[in-house]
């Protein structure tokens with residue numbers, strides 16, 4: 554035991570300390586980006602996190618091994634991504650015809666059939682953004698691990714990394730795969746390839762990398778590396794909503810993270826409402842126009858979102874019909890109603906307690922991207938059936954529906970939830 558201990562201590566002192574610097578965050582004050590309340594944090598060490606005592610928002614955390622966790626997960630995900638996107642994903646056999654499919658082949662099939670818009674959706678949310686996210690995560694963490702000095706590319710990469718993080722949809726795509734192939738199994742034999750079984754691991758690794766990234770801690774490192782003067786909380790300073798560092802009031806763009814500096818997002822309610830209005834307008838053609846056209850030598854079926862769901866329900870696919878109904882009708886409708894409710898509460902009078910509204914906002918923000926299930930199912934169906942025997946083509950509603958999902962997500966993004974919490978402060982001031 555003794556020599557082993559000595560060996561470990563030698564490595565811990567000489568090697569680990571050199572290549573894995575200890576990660577800490579000094580005691581400081583910040584404003585919660587969700588409720589706006591000021592919190593004095595003690596010094597945080599590896600494995601510790603801070604949560605807002607007022608609204609429960611996750612303020613900052615430092616992983617037990619902050620550098621290794623992100624780098625290992627991101628590198629493993631990157632390698633797995635190459636495998637998953639190039640190996641056969643699924644083999645569908647129908648009337649003696651085999652159609653082996655890879656994920657990159659799916660993208661190619663969309664381009665050949667002149668569905669550039671859906672190819673762009675697939676490329677952006679399922680291929681491009683996750684790849685960009687992993688590369689940026691590796692760059693940023695490796696930079697901090699091996700180099701300590703500042704470079705402007707580092708700040709830009711950090712900014713892009715945190716934006717890209719919210720728009721990845723590999724998990725939604727995987728669930729869509731399950732839904733599509735359960736449906737396809739009723740008409741054809743489906744054999745899953747290696748890539749299909751590896752995809753859940755890819756999803757887990759990407760999510761783990763995403764969870765391990767701690768924006769406030771990383772920006773504290775940028776502040777230190779760029780030698781930006783530290784400001785205390787006070788009358789003349791504003792806490793930046795993105796990096797949570799206090800900056801002088803007259804600064805237009807935060808010097809730490811380079812995003813717009815504001816106390817409350819300017820024009821938040823107006824912007825959020827206009828995006829929601831655009832989504833509501835586009836939701837009409839998304840529901841009225843055909844979303845999918847299925848053809849075989851005997852008949853041609855043109856379905857809208859609702860008629861497709863009714864057809865599946867009557868055909869006995871009750872589970873699939875329920876999933877598509879939840880993703881395509883229930884989630885977008887509830888999301889639009891929820892955003893209207895929140896906007897009314899923030900502008901006029903809270904319709905529920907602020908804690909309940911805050912929870913409602915979190916749920917609304919989290920579920921939005923799951924509406925893309927229907928679009929991904931159509932993409933999968935279309936790329937699986939594109940022969941003369943059986944052919945599936947998307948209808949124009951697919952484009953409108955994609956825009957509805959993106960616009961409602963943007964509407965939630967621009968909504969400054971602190972405007973709701975400000976109501977409690979005003980109420981307190983008035984009644985006291």
Ligand SMILES: [Zn+2]
Pocket residue numbers: 585586587588589590605606607608609610
């Ligand atoms: Zn809070």
Ligand SMILES: [Zn+2]
Pocket residue numbers: 793794795796797798807808809810811812
């Ligand atoms: Zn900032």
